[in-house]
Amino acid sequence: MFAADSTAPTVPAATAQANNFSTTxxxxxxxxxxxxxxxxxxxxxxxxxxxxxxxxxxxxxxxxxxxAKNAKDIFNSPGSPVMGNPQGDVTLVEFMDYQCGHCKDMGPVLDALIKSDGQLRVVIKEFPIFGPDSEFASRAALASQKQGKFTAFHLALLADRNRLNKDEVLKVAQKVGIDTQKLQQDMNDPAIDAQLKENVRLAQELGLIGTPAIVIGNKSGSKTAFIPGTASKDNLIQVIKQTRS
Missing domain, CATH: 1.20.5 (Single alpha-helices involved in coiled-coils or other helix-helix interfaces)
Known part of the structure; x- marks a missing residue:
């Protein structure tokens, strides 16, 4: 074993050599x-x-x-909305923002997957990264669970290409049969604050730098996959198949 020489020059050799070149x-x-x-x-x-x-x-x-470290909170957090088959053998988790264009594109893709795969469980992680309007939309979506309207409201918000400010979000809520007065009261539930904070923590742990981001896992947790961005229906079908096998 060679001992380190504390008196040795600290300038890397390549740098020292480079300094020997003339300006020309x-x-x-x-x-x-x-x-x-x-x-x-x-x-x-x-x-x-x-x-x-x-x-x-x-x-x-x-x-x-x-x-691996946060599997329970990612796949089975009690406050996260669930679509598809609640008892499905594969869970797809999407971190998303309603004002994200790519997230809007993923809306019909995931809806089609749910309709074609009766064993798919989809968990939505509200991750509003585009400012106060995004947070309002996410809070409204989480609150809509109390009226049993999350899926309809979620898909309607994704389909809406207008700017989702407060008025637009409430207009969409009315269209899908939500009591907007009750909705706004429910949005103040501390449980929603906790859910959004948890989603931010999970996103940071995962190293997310944007939306959407997708995590897929089987029921036992023995197989998982991570997709940092959008994916086609065919690509997702393939990943789900591999995770399920």
């Missing part, structure tokens, strides 16, 4: 590199792809650890 030599090296990249732009694409793959790999590792 440094400029020549920069010109050579620039010329090479201009003639071979695919190198930049390859580097960007490699970086993206590394970031994705790290994100998946972070999410995998977080899923």
């Amino acid at each position: 030599q440094t400029k020549q090296i920069e010109d050579i590199v620039h010329s090479y990249l201009v003639k071979n732009p695919q190198v930049l694409v390859e580097a960007a792809n490699s970086l993206q793959q590394q970031q994705m790999s790290q994100m998946e590792k972070t999410a995998s650890k977080a899923i």
